[in-house]
Amino acid sequence: MDFGRILILIPLILLSFVSSNDSHSIIRMRTDLSDSYAGVRKIRVDDSLYCDSWRFVIEANDAGKWSTVPKRCLEFVKEYMTGGRYTSDSEIVADYAVAFAKTVNVSTNRKDAWVFDIDETLLSNLPYYRDNEYGSEPFDEASFDLWVDSSVAPALPASLRLYNELRKLNFTIFLLTGRTENQRTSTIENMLFAGYSGWEKLFLRGASDLGKLATVYKSEKRREIESAGYTIHGNSGDQWSDLTGFAVATRSFKLPNPMYYIA
């Protein structure tokens, strides 16, 4: 043991014992709510702290499949979506995507591609979710389909900026959505209404795609794009099932979405 090591050891052994006590407290608190270690108890009780961590686990894909926003997090999600944080997060994601796009040496053969998901990526269904408890109520397909048919979802401003920047940089843009073929017309109408134009192709779920997990369906379509000679440099989506699987892009850009999960 050298001198430097001793110097580091002295204060830290003390600190490590503190930490070790903490972990015992965590185990104890499960049976003893009068436990005096307020810090960890606070985590379980404080909605704002808990919901921020809940958002971490769903955005980092730690949670796996989840169905609805926990009731105790409804106010948190509402505040996140409407109070500036959602806008901020999606703007910074777009900043990183634009910065990456500018490093790509885009050739003149139109074979440099970017794949976009649509819902909560290019279009925002926030007006619908504002009227439907921000994802804390079970998903209601009938009312959502009616909303889709109305074709009035606004653009997510950060993504519209990225989209237009990519077009200027001469990327070929593919739209790859879990929406179904019978929603093709309303989807195109909505995209134009929101200010998008000039995409190469819009993929929607056809009859043979209906039973597939989104990850599989989207991977297959990306492979189709690659087989046609394209290089998929970037992929933007709000779900991990937009971005993982096979034929993944060089860089994937996960947008925030604490309102719902698609497997």
Add this chain to the structure above:
Amino acid sequence: MDFGRILILIPLILLSFVSSNDSHSIIRMRTDLSDSYAGVRKIRVDDSLYCDSWRFVIEANDAGKWSTVPKRCLEFVKEYMTGGRYTSDSEIVADYAVAFAKTVNVSTNRKDAWVFDIDETLLSNLPYYRDNEYGSEPFDEASFDLWVDSSVAPALPASLRLYNELRKLNFTIFLLTGRTENQRTSTIENMLFAGYSGWEKLFLRGASDLGKLATVYKSEKRREIESAGYTIHGNSGDQWSDLTGFAVATRSFKLPNPMYYIA
């Protein structure tokens, strides 16, 4: 156009135009700082809002490779790491990991495996980073190696709880770290000091692994584990390079780490 559609349309067209104006403001603000759209300007100026979004992009792997915490986010990261949010996030990640582990039908043949990274996963180097500007200074290998040799890093309490729970459930535990073989003794000493025991095998980078990206090195080792007949049900790590590549686990658990990035 049916009646339901018209009902939805009326208020939302207005809303969509507001959103469309926002996106124009975003583009304008890049050349005109006197722009009146305070919301988006706030994102760029407000350190707390910006740094929260910066944390989103690094945790969601949107940022790709990054070297140091932005100077303007030093205070944010310090507060995140020491003010309860880091503890909360890692506790909730452990909750989800435990919940998943309990769904696994662990057989008696000892072939049900869980892979753990070490630094910022089982062990916390927070005492080191507290003395080194929480990752906002360039990484200093010499002083970090001295810290590793001291073998006094405390356990991350949430991970110690998960680890002990997995042992009770009869999972076989593998440790897979980017630390090198010459750090084997100090690593074992530190793990025991922090309260860990009973792992099956500790993988460190050998001579032939030194030039490899962490993703490749770790994928190769996971494949080795699988080839020995194990099923890797869970994998815990603070870096995406701990969790992605090939031979990935059934479920991966990304722990928070806003202090450094490993490719």
